[in-house]
Amino acid sequence: MKLLKISPASLLRATRWANTLQLRMLGLSLLLLIVPLLSFRPALTSTLGIPAGQQFQLGGGQLLGFTVAGENVGPVPIQARELTSKGAVLERGTLAPGQKAKLRFGAGSRALLLNSSTQEGQVKVVVTGFNTSNLSMTYDKAGK
Numbered sequence: 001m002k003l004l005k006i007s008p009a010s011l012l013r014a015t016r017w018a019n020t021l022q023l024r025m026l027g028l029s030l031l032l033l034i035v036p037l038l039s040f041r042p043a044l045t046s047t048l049g050i051p052a053g054q055q056f057q058l059g060g061g062q063l064l065g066f067t068v069a070g071e072n073v074g075p076v077p078i079q080a081r082e083l084t085s086k087g088a089v090l091e092r093g094t095l096a097p098g099q100k101a102k103l104r105f106g107a108g109s110r111a112l113l114l115n116s117s118t119q120e121g122q123v124k125v126v127v128t129g130f131n132t133s134n135l136s137m138t139y140d141k142a143g144k
């Protein structure tokens with residue numbers, strides 16, 4: 001049986017190569033853990049009271065789209081519309097009392113929840129998307 005001779009320089013190069021490989025693998029592992037955490041944004045959850053004859057506006061000017069899952073928990077129907085970044089108003093549907101819906105709104109768009117009745121309406125919403133905490137929220141007169 002013949003013994004293999006390894007020079008100290010070769011052993012040092014092999015050790016450095018193994019250490020470099022371990023560091024790269026560690027860096028890749030950390031990257032795979034951190035990237036999903038950076039893209040996660042908690043949902044914005046609220047029960048909105050929408051006064052009679054008013055609409056609630058959510059969003060406008062944001063770089064990415066967002067999704068609104070809503071449930072009408074009030075006594076009156078609520079209309080859902082979208083005000084696009086180009087100024088067009090799109091009818092997205094009407095939530096009857098007790099009804100649920102999930103709507104996606106594009107980049108720069110606003111979600112409009114309109115209460116055209118004479119009673120206050122209530123909608124429970126869960127808003128998801130990238131950076132939902134920076135969406136603007138306002139009330140104004142219905143149809144404005």
